[in-house]
Amino acid sequence: MSNNNTPNEQGRFGDFGGRYVPETLMPLVLELEQVWKKAKTDPVFIEQMDGYLKDYVGRPSAIYHAERLSEHFGGAKIWFKRDELNHTGAHKINNCLGQVLLAKRMGKTRVIAETGAGQHGVATATVAARFGLECVVFMGATDIERQKPNVFRMKLLGAKIIPVTSGTGTLKDAMNEALRDWVTNVDDTFYVIGTAAGPHPYPEMVRDLQSVIGREAREQIMQREGRLPDACVACIGGGSNAIGLFYPFLDDKQVRLIGVEAAGKGLHTTKHAASLSGGKPGILHGNRTYLLQDDDGQIADAHSISAGLDYPGIGPEHSYLHDIGRVEYLSATDQEALDSFQLCTRLEGIIPALEPAHALARVGDLAVELGEDGLIVMNMCGRGDKDVFAVAGHLGVEI
Amino acid sequence: MSISRISAAFAKRAANGQSAFIAYMMAGDPDLATSRELLLGLPDAGADIVELGMPFSDPVAEGLTIQQAAQRSLLADTKMAGVLSLANDFRKLHPDTPLILMGYANPVHHMGWQVFAKAASKAGVDGMIIVDLPPEESEPFAQALTENDIALIRLIAPTTVGERLPKVLSGVSGFVYYVSVTGVTGDAVPDAIAVAYAVQNIKLHTDLPVAVGFGVRTPQTAQMIAACADGVVVGSAIVAAMHNSGVKAALKLTAKLAKAVRSKS
Numbered sequence: 017m018s019n020n021n022t023p024n025e026q027g028r029f030g031d032f033g034g035r036y037v038p039e040t041l042m043p044l045v046l047e048l049e050q051v052w053k054k055a056k057t058d059p060v061f062i063e064q065m066d067g068y069l070k071d072y073v074g075r076p077s078a079i080y081h082a083e084r085l086s087e088h089f090g091g092a093k094i095w096f097k098r099d100e101l102n103h104t105g106a107h108k109i110n111n112c113l114g115q116v117l118l119a120k121r122m123g124k125t126r127v128i129a130e131t132g133a134g135q136h137g138v139a140t141a142t143v144a145a146r147f148g149l150e151c152v153v154f155m156g157a158t159d160i161e162r163q164k165p166n167v168f169r170m171k172l173l174g175a176k177i178i179p180v181t182s183g184t185g186t187l188k189d190a191m192n193e194a195l196r197d198w199v200t201n202v203d204d205t206f207y208v209i210g211t212a213a214g215p216h217p218y219p220e221m222v223r224d225l226q227s228v229i230g231r232e233a234r235e236q237i238m239q240r241e242g243r244l245p246d247a248c249v250a251c252i253g254g255g256s257n258a259i260g261l262f263y264p265f266l267d268d269k270q271v272r273l274i275g276v277e278a279a280g281k282g283l284h285t286t287k288h289a290a291s292l293s294g295g296k297p298g299i300l301h302g303n304r305t306y307l308l309q310d311d312d313g314q315i316a317d318a319h320s321i322s323a324g325l326d327y328p329g330i331g332p333e334h335s336y337l338h339d340i341g342r343v344e345y346l347s348a349t350d351q352e353a354l355d356s357f358q359l360c361t362r363l364e365g366i367i368p369a370l371e372p373a374h375a376l377a378r379v380g381d382l383a384v385e386l387g388e389d390g391l392i393v394m395n396m397c398g399r400g401d402k403d404v405f406a407v408a409g410h411l412g413v414e415i
Numbered sequence: 416m417s418i419s420r421i422s423a424a425f426a427k428r429a430a431n432g433q434s435a436f437i438a439y440m441m442a443g444d445p446d447l448a449t450s451r452e453l454l455l456g457l458p459d460a461g462a463d464i465v466e467l468g469m470p471f472s473d474p475v476a477e478g479l480t481i482q483q484a485a486q487r488s489l490l491a492d493t494k495m496a497g498v499l500s501l502a503n504d505f506r507k508l509h510p511d512t513p514l515i516l517m518g519y520a521n522p523v524h525h526m527g528w529q530v531f532a533k534a535a536s537k538a539g540v541d542g543m544i545i546v547d548l549p550p551e552e553s554e555p556f557a558q559a560l561t562e563n564d565i566a567l568i569r570l571i572a573p574t575t576v577g578e579r580l581p582k583v584l585s586g587v588s589g590f591v592y593y594v595s596v597t598g599v600t601g602d603a604v605p606d607a608i609a610v611a612y613a614v615q616n617i618k619l620h621t622d623l624p625v626a627v628g629f630g631v632r633t634p635q636t637a638q639m640i641a642a643c644a645d646g647v648v649v650g651s652a653i654v655a656a657m658h659n660s661g662v663k664a665a666l667k668l669t670a671k672l673a674k675a676v677r678s679k680s
Contacts, residue, residue, distance in 0.1 A: 026551065036520055036547045038476045040572035040597055043579055182482060188473065195475040200598040202574055299520040299547065300473060312494050313525025314472040 022336065027216020030339060032332035035215040037302045040199050045302075049217040051122055056224060061117065068113055072146070073103045075110075075228065079236040079393070084363040085376075091383035092246065092390025096366070097233045097261065099397045106369065106398035107229060107257045108139035112208055114225040116143040119206035126150040126201065129208045130194040132159055132187035132253070133324035133371065134166025135398055136210030141175035151175040154194045157185035159323045162406050184317045187253075187327045191301055211254025212331035215302030219331050226260025233393055234264050246386050247272040250395040251375040252345070253289065253325035255334045257397035262343060272344065274382065275334060276375045278320035279347035289318035291330040292338050292345045305332040321350035321410065322370035324398070348377035354410055356380070357400060369398030370407070417541040417564045421513040421589040424463050425624040425645055428677075434641040436676040437626055438462035438669050439517065439650030440657065441484035442501050443470055443493025450488075452662045454505055458512040460666040461673025465505070466544070466648065469498050469518030476546045478601035480651040484658065495522050495531075499538040506539025515542040515568060515589075523556070532559035542566035542589045550583050557586060566590075571617060573597050573609070581620045590624040590646060591617055598629065601651025605630045611643035634675035641676040 022029045027049075035045055055061040069075040078101060082094045099107040112129075119127055127149050131137030137153040144151035153170055157179045160167050170177055183189035198207045212222040230248075237245055248265055250258035252275040262273045280288035288294060291306040298307040300315055308316040308328035318328040337343040348356075356376040361367045368376065372395065379394050386392065400407070408415045428435045438457050443450050457465050470488035474481065498516070505514055516535060523531045523545060535543065543565055548556060553567065560567050566589025574597060575583055584591065593613060595605035605627070614625050627640050628648025640647045649672050657665035 034552050035549060036552055037549065038546050038572070039549055039570045039583065040476075040574050040594060042549045042551070042572075043574045043576070046579075182486075183472070192473050192475050196478075196599050199476060200602070202597050296525075299524050301475075302547075304524075307521075309521070309525065313522035314470075314489060315521070 022333065023216060023220050027220070029333045029336035031297070032305050032335040033216055033219055033303050035302060036299045036304065037215045038199060040202060044202050045215050051118060052217050052221050055118060055121060064117060065114060069110070069228065073109050073113065074101065076232045077101050079233060079240065082364050085360065086383065088363055089380045089383040091388060092386040092392050094379060094383060095237060095245070095393045096396040097229060097393055099229055099257065099395060100369065100399035104135070104139045104142050105401065106135040106139065107226060107260060108136045108210060109142065110228055110260070111210065111222050111225045111256060112136070112139040112143045115206065115208045116147055116149065119149065120147060122206065124204055124206040126152070126205045127208050128152045128154065128194050128197050128205055129210060130154045130187065130190035131210065132190070132326055133322065133369070134159070134163040134170065134402060135324060137175070138166050138169050138173070140208045141170045141173035144175065145173045152178060152197065154178050154180055154190040154197070156187060156190050157181045159186055163323055163402055164405065166402050186318070186323070188315065188318070195301070210256065212256045212259045212333060213254045213301060213303055213305065213329060219303065219333055222256050223259045223263055223333060226256050227263045229257065229260040229395060230262060230264035233261060237393055241391055243391070244268055244271050245391040245393045247274055247382055248393045249274045249276065249375050249379050249382065250397065251276045251325065251371045252330060252334065253278065253327050253371065254329065255331040257395050259331060259333055261395045266342065273342065274378065275343055275345045276378045277345060277347040278322060278325035278374055279349045280319040280321070282349055283347060286316070287319035289320040289325050289327060290347045291328060292334065293347055295328070297335065300329050303332045305329055305335045306338070321353055322374065324369070324371045325374065346378050348374040352377035354407065357407060366396065367400035368396055369400045370403045372397050417536070418566045418588050420511065420541050421464065421566055424513050425590065428463060429645065433677045434644060435463040435626070435646040436461060436673040437464040437466055437628070437646050437648040438653055439466040439468060439648060441468040441470060441481065441488055441654055442498040443488030443491055444484040444654070444657065445487050446491040447493060447497050447501065449662065451501055451504060453657055453665055454501055455508055456662065456666045457669055458509045460669040462512070462669055464513045464515065464646070466515045466517050466650070467498065467501065469495065469516055469522060471519040471522060474519060476599055478599040478651060480601045480655050484654045495526060499534055502535070502538040502540050513541040514539060515544060516540050517544040518546070520545050520548045528556040528559045532556070532563045532565060536563035536565055540565060542568045544568045544570065544592060546570065550586070568592055570594050573613065580617070584621045587621070587623060590626050591621060592648070593617060593625055593627045593644070594629045595627050595640070596630045600629050601632065603630050604636060605640065607639045607643065610640060614644050634671050637672050638675040638678060647676050
């Protein structure tokens with residue numbers, strides 16, 4: 017579907033990507049590449065995926081005209097791609113389903129996952145429960161504190177939660193710990209990575225599995241509006257929901273693609289998670305990509321009000337799309353996300369997750385810029401139930 | 416003379432029917448000055464080769480002991496320049512003992528493969544182990560190291576089998592580092608029979624010495640591994656001794672381990 021045959025044989029998108037993992041994992045990563053290559057064109061696998069996506073996940077997700085928000089901003093017509101309506105409440109399950117089916121194909125009996133906001137952990141635990149696999153989720157101690165409802169959901173689903181206290185106890189540290197577990201249990205374990213990052217083939221595989229979002233959105237907007245949108249907008253932590261929305265539009269040069277990173281307390285501070293706007297290329301978690309790091313190549317701690325965006329790196333394909341200028345990368349602060357969270361809730365009766373609330377903050381500006389004839393599709397990639405407690409805290413409300 | 420320094424160290428032990436003892440420590444733990452004391456004392460305590468760990472914020476192949484050592488080092492504000500200055504001091508005092516730097520790709524990549532290789536050579540470094548730089552990704556750095564006469568030492572894991580083994584071994588110099596367990600450093604205890612078998616298998620594909628590490632903590636295990644390998648690496652145990660009881664204790668343990676390695680049955 018895309019103009020690019022990226023990644024190349026080495027798993028590179030331009031200068032980004034690759035397979036920077038310890039030797040113990042290399043044979044496994046190479047095997048996974050072969051298994052994925054076969055599976056994605058295997059009619060049996062495709063039929064299996066389509067079936068579960070329809071009946072279990074609830075796809076296709078709706079596309080919805082956010083009329084009152086469009087009116088509020090006074091510009092372009094805004095459509096939400098409603099991936100928050102998926103089973104488990106976010107886009108994450110599109111990917112988990114595919115990876116868990118692959119784990120079964122490879123004869124693995126145990127899946128592990130890292131999680132930030134807990135959405136990927138919940139989705140993995142859900143699919144693992146459905147297919148009867150043992151599931152272990154690594155989660156930063158800080159995130160466990162701010163995402164209590166999701167932690168309990170995972171436990172209900174039978175997953176074992178391992179709190180990670182190293183570093184700042186957030187997503188990056190959870191991923192370190194998951195990699196350590198994987199190195200130790202290579203024989204029976206499949207690592208279900210939640211974002212479009214990690215060693216090849218993960219960035220490609222996660223993109224392919226999430227591209228269902230963009231394929232549906234493209235078809236739906238053509239049906240409803242009779243034309244392509246002027247812009248597609250999505251929030252970016254590692255970037256799986258964004259690449260899923262963008263990928264099927266890459267060839268449509270007239271469609272602006274806009275990723276919104278988390279600016280935390282502001283890009284002028286050190287408390288943000290905007291790897292593209294504030295980072296440099298480096299090597300972490302199996303890939304070469306833009307990273308927040310200090311002058312000596314030590315990885316810096318990210319900050320965001322949203323646990324799902326709180327990561328110092330970004331998927332390598334985004335680094336590539338950034339450098340070739342195909343996608344514009346903007347950012348939104350914690351405060352802007354909080355404001356958009358409340359605005360969307362009051363005007364549309366949709367409580368967004370704090371992650372897509374970042375995207376919504378820039379959709380407002382863009383709507384004005386494009387004017388009344390404009391057409392915007394934003395990925396509402398997750399619902400905000402999980403954030404209700406944290407938002408109450410930020411608003412000074414005790415519940 | 417970097418790479419030949421490594422060969423000479425192994426050859427010297429082999430001539431007496433012995434294995435080489437390789438001691439690992441973390442640069443900058445608990446601070447640069449104290450770690451310098453340990454580093455400079457290791458050869459006299461019995462280390463034939465020294466591996467100096469470069470601290471990294473996200474060391475995914477390390478167990479808790481070395482993770483925490485790296486964290487302490489970074490908290491004490493250790494920089495790559497500081498690590499290289501330690502190497503430089505070591506080289507002045509110990510002209511014959513090989514010094515290997517071991518760490519992760521990002522700090523090296525950040526400095527630049529070429530720039531780093533040159534600086535390391537100037538500081539007297541003989542070999543480099545970059546844990547997250549498999550053969551598929553190592554080309555630019557391998558070239559920079561070759562130009563500076565520094566050995567690129569690769570890890571071979573229990574999962575490195577079949578056609579992959581000769582592939583990983585091609586282009587390796589200095590010695591081969593066999594990771595004795597599928598896991599992180601300092602965790603599980605290796606199975607001596609499996610290790611012996613793996614080392615024999617590696618030797619079918621290379622003439623280089625084979626050293627074994629990850630999980631070797633006690634003199635008993637070290638002695639057992641020495642019986643089937645050209646070199647034995649101990650890291651976590653020395654790092655733990657340094658942290659719990661200081662430089663003297665770490666050197667004392669090094670002496671014990673070196674003695675055990677040399678008295679292989």
